[in-house]
Amino acid sequence: xxxxxxxxxxxxxxxxxxxxxxxxxxxxxxxxxxxxxxxxxxxxxxxxxxxxxxxxxxxxxxxxxxxxxxxxxxxxxxxxxxxxxxxxxxxxxxxxxxxxxxxxxxxxxxxxxxxxxxxxxxxxxxxxxxxxxxxxxxxxxxxxxxxxxxxxxxxxxxxxxxxxxxxxxxxxxxxxxxxxxxxxxxxxxxxxxxxxxxxxx
Amino acid sequence: xxxxxxxxxxxxxxxxxxxxxxxxxxxxxxxxxxxxxxxxxxxxxxxxxxxxxxxxxxxxxxxxxxxxxxxxxxxxxxxxxxxxxxxxxxxxxxxxxxxxxxxxxxxxxxxxxxxxxxxxxxxxxxxxxxxxxxxxxxxxxxxxxxxxxxxxxxxxxxxxxxxxxxxxxxxxxxxxxxxxxxxxxxxxxxxxxxxxxxxxxxxxxxxxxxxxxxxxxxxxxxxxxxxxxxxxxxxxxxxxxxxxxxxxxxxxxxxxxxxxxxxxxxxxxxxxxxxxxxxxxxxxxxxxxxxxxxxxxxxxxxxxxxxxxxxxxxxxxxxxxxxxxxxxxxxxxxxxxxxxxxxxxxxxxxxxxxxxxxxxxxxxxxxxxxxxxxxxxxxxxxxxxxxxxx
Numbered sequence: 001x002x003x004x005x006x007x008x009x010x011x012x013x014x015x016x017x018x019x020x021x022x023x024x025x026x027x028x029x030x031x032x033x034x035x036x037x038x039x040x041x042x043x044x045x046x047x048x049x050x051x052x053x054x055x056x057x058x059x060x061x062x063x064x065x066x067x068x069x070x071x072x073x074x075x076x077x078x079x080x081x082x083x084x085x086x087x088x089x090x091x092x093x094x095x096x097x098x099x100x101x102x103x104x105x106x107x108x109x110x111x112x113x114x115x116x117x118x119x120x121x122x123x124x125x126x127x128x129x130x131x132x133x134x135x136x137x138x139x140x141x142x143x144x145x146x147x148x149x150x151x152x153x154x155x156x157x158x159x160x161x162x163x164x165x166x167x168x169x170x171x172x173x174x175x176x177x178x179x180x181x182x183x184x185x186x187x188x189x190x191x192x193x194x195x196x197x198x199x200x201x
Numbered sequence: 202x203x204x205x206x207x208x209x210x211x212x213x214x215x216x217x218x219x220x221x222x223x224x225x226x227x228x229x230x231x232x233x234x235x236x237x238x239x240x241x242x243x244x245x246x247x248x249x250x251x252x253x254x255x256x257x258x259x260x261x262x263x264x265x266x267x268x269x270x271x272x273x274x275x276x277x278x279x280x281x282x283x284x285x286x287x288x289x290x291x292x293x294x295x296x297x298x299x300x301x302x303x304x305x306x307x308x309x310x311x312x313x314x315x316x317x318x319x320x321x322x323x324x325x326x327x328x329x330x331x332x333x334x335x336x337x338x339x340x341x342x343x344x345x346x347x348x349x350x351x352x353x354x355x356x357x358x359x360x361x362x363x364x365x366x367x368x369x370x371x372x373x374x375x376x377x378x379x380x381x382x383x384x385x386x387x388x389x390x391x392x393x394x395x396x397x398x399x400x401x402x403x404x405x406x407x408x409x410x411x412x413x414x415x416x417x418x419x420x421x422x423x424x425x426x427x428x429x430x431x432x433x434x435x436x437x438x439x440x441x442x443x444x445x446x447x448x449x450x451x452x453x454x455x456x457x458x459x460x461x462x463x464x465x466x467x468x469x470x471x472x473x474x475x476x477x478x479x480x481x482x483x484x485x486x487x488x489x490x491x492x493x494x495x496x497x498x499x500x501x502x503x504x505x506x507x508x509x510x511x512x513x514x515x516x517x518x519x520x521x522x523x524x525x526x527x528x529x530x531x532x533x534x535x536x537x538x539x540x541x542x543x544x545x546x547x548x549x550x551x552x553x554x555x556x557x558x559x560x561x562x563x564x565x566x567x568x569x570x571x572x573x574x575x576x577x578x579x580x581x582x583x584x585x586x587x588x589x590x591x
Contacts, residue, residue: 112383114365119380148357148390156386185305187350 008034060131062107062124064089072096072104079103081138085128085157087111087145095143103141106131111149112156120156128157132164139167146173202277202314202530203560204244211266212288213239214585221589224276226556226577228563229587236585237564241317241535243271244562247286248315249339250294250307253537262290275313277530284312311346314532316518318539322510326497330487337402337488340409340517344524348401355394355483362387362479370477381474388466395482396459402483403431403452408523412516417492420515420550421508425493433458434485438465507543511551518558534561540570548572 004012008030016026033041057063058070065071072078072092082103086092092105108123131137140161144150154170161168174192175184184192209218214236229237238254242261246252252261262269268289275282285297286309296306303309324332342349362384369381410429417427436446439461451457465481466473473480490497490509497509522531534555540548540563552572555561565571568579579591 112386114361114368114383114387117368120382121380148354148361152358152361152383152386152390155389156383159386183304185308186346190347190350 057107061105062089062109062127063092063105077102080136082141083132083137083139084141084143086143087150087153091143101141103139108144108153111144111153113149123153125157125160129160132161132166137166139169141169141171143171146171202275202533204273204313204533204562205276205281206272206274207240207244208270208272209240209243210270210272211263212243212269212271213261213263215239216263216585218585218587220580220587222560222562223578224560226561226563226575227580228565228568228571228575228577229580229582230565230568230571231582233566235582236587237582238537239585240580240582240587241537241562241564244273244313244533245315245317245535247271247273247284247309248313248533249343250286250310251339253317253319253321258288258294259290261288273313282312284309307349310349311343314343314521314530315535316514316521316532317535317537318511318514319537320539320542322514322539323506323542325513326490326501326506326509333488333490334484334486336513336517337405338398340520341401341405343521344405345401348398351394351397351401355391355398358387358390358394359479359482359484362391363477366473366479367477369474373474384470388463391479391482392459392462392466395462395484396455398483399433399435399458399486400453400455402486403433403449405520406431406488407449407453409516409520412519412523413512416515416519416554417509417512419554420511420547421505422546422550424505427497427509427512428489428491428494430489430491432487432489433483434481435461435465438469438481442468504544504547508547511539511543511547515551515554531559534558536561536563538564538566540565540572549574 003009011033012023012026012030015021015029016023018026021029033044054066055064056066056068058065058073059068060073061070063070063072067074079102082101083106084095084101084103085106085108086095087108087110089107092107095101095105106124106128108125108128110118110123112118112120112123132140140157142154142157144153158168158170172195173188174195175181175188181189203224204222207218207220207222209215212218218240220240229240231237242252242254246261252258255261268287270285270287272283272285275284283297283299285300286306287295287297289295294306296303296309298309298312325336338348338352342352365381365384365387369384372380406429413429414427431449431452433446433452435458436452439446442465444464446461447457451461462482469480479485492501492505492509495501497506501509518532518534536551536555539551543551549572552574556574561575561577563571563575578589581588581590
């Protein structure tokens with residue numbers, strides 16, 4: 001069912017493949033591009049081709065990078081004894097925003113998910129083991145998503161890392177800070193109750 | 202609690218409907234196919250986000266419309282709240298409480314509590330185990346919303362575990378080696394979530410049991426005794442393997458069940474890989490119903506089966522009422538076309554038992570189907586138009 005001629009429909013179809021973009025939005029973006037001036041469209045087109053040509057994945061941690069190694073892996077001020085394992089590169093950005101974590105990262109590229117056919121070999125777990133072999137890293141923080149697949153991945157990694165004498169920790173789950181208790185969903189609130197702490201005065 | 206006003210937009214056969222209701226008894230009367238059940242179904246849906254008639258929500262949106270809206274004013278303990286749910290076909294529901302949108306629709310769950318009696322209930326006694334598991338889990342989630350998370354986690358883990366077992370079975374048949382390195386992890390997750398769910402179910406069953414026995418005795422006028430027991434697949438597996446499975450007490454101890462599940466899974470592993478499915482856990486459990494010592498399924502007569510199904514629903518109602526320490530008020534009772542299914546004796550017994558409830562909504566094809574004890578307000582329903590006549 002193509003409503004428009006040739007290239008316009010092609011553009012709409014391509015845009016519609018993007019995550020979070022439905023057919024209506026795709027159509028709106030396509031017509032926005034059509035009405036924009038040529039220079040702006042060129043800038044967008046260049047940005048798209050450049051990102052694909054220049055960006056690759058850091059050979060050490062798997063984060064997105066324009067060089068062979070990413071900014072964080074190259075930074076000598078980072079604590080080499082501390083490693084945070086995440087599912088996606090966007091999780092690195094989220095943790096970096098806290099400005100609290102001074103160690104380095106390892107991006108797995110997903111989580112164990114048999115339904116989608118993702119097993120340990122499809123994730124960057126072998127690279128993680130190679131990285132840990134020299135003994136520099138003494139603590140691993142597992143920051144996979146707090147869902148069924150993320151938890152399973154965390155448990156799998158913990159089982160492999162503990163025998164190597166590495167301290168393994170998992171991010172706590174609980175209440176969002178700065179929000180109202182009443183807005184927390186019952187599952188988060190239930191977990192927060194289970195993980196409550198006594199207060200030392 | 203009771204529903205004082207109901208407004209429907211594009212729900213089922215209704216384009217627009219507006220209806221005021223009173224506490225006490227209301228009968229919706231009209232020939233079949235005129236829209237009686239749709240009205241009470243909308244109230245049930247608002248309470249549980251599931252329909253007692255269909256599994257998919259698509260049929261709830263009026264044919265040709267893009268979304269349906271259910272609005273209800275609920276009075277509970279002198280407080281009035283307006284609940285609104287928008288069903289968009291193929292998308293997540295959107296909910297509002299007192300006109301302000303809720304971040305998650307499921308926060309509306311539990312604001313309106315209902316117990317629905319329907320002809321489909323007979324399958325609780327005569328049907329497959331999954332209907333009885335759903336009965337237990339739905340009641341469990343009403344009593345303890347946190348368990349909705351445990352239940353959905355468990356279902357997800359089992360699906361992941363089955364996918365892994367299936368691919369392992371496929372690899373083995375192809376002569377290759379199956380990648381089972383992550384199976385231990387899935388065992389661990391399935392055992393942890395499964396044990397929590399099992400223990401919660403059995404603890405609830407203990408609270409439900411006296412209510413079931415009592416309700417059955419009253420519905421059947423004491424002909425025989427109803428018994429209800431939890432059949433745990435993990436205990437079956439333990440005794441198949443020659444171990445002492447322990448009794449019902451053991452099932453309420455989540456740590457113990459977790460250890461038993463792990464052991465059963467490790468012993469069943471070759472069989473699970475061969476079959477490609479998870480063979481042990483709460484998704485394989487059942488509720489065993491007995492009458493006078495004999496299994497109800499297969500042995501009970503049609504009438505006895507009906508009495509037992511009614512007893513299960515009445516017991517749910519009593520349990521929710523007893524759980525009223527939050528003073529939510531007692532649940533709204535919905536009796537959808539059940540009186541036509543019952544003989545006059547059971548009809549009268551049921552009528553006596555529900556007559557004093559805070560709000561009872563009844564549907565019936567003809568007014569004569571509604572027992573005399575349940576005289577109250579009456580709404581005639583014809584061609585998807587509801588008219589209050591009394």
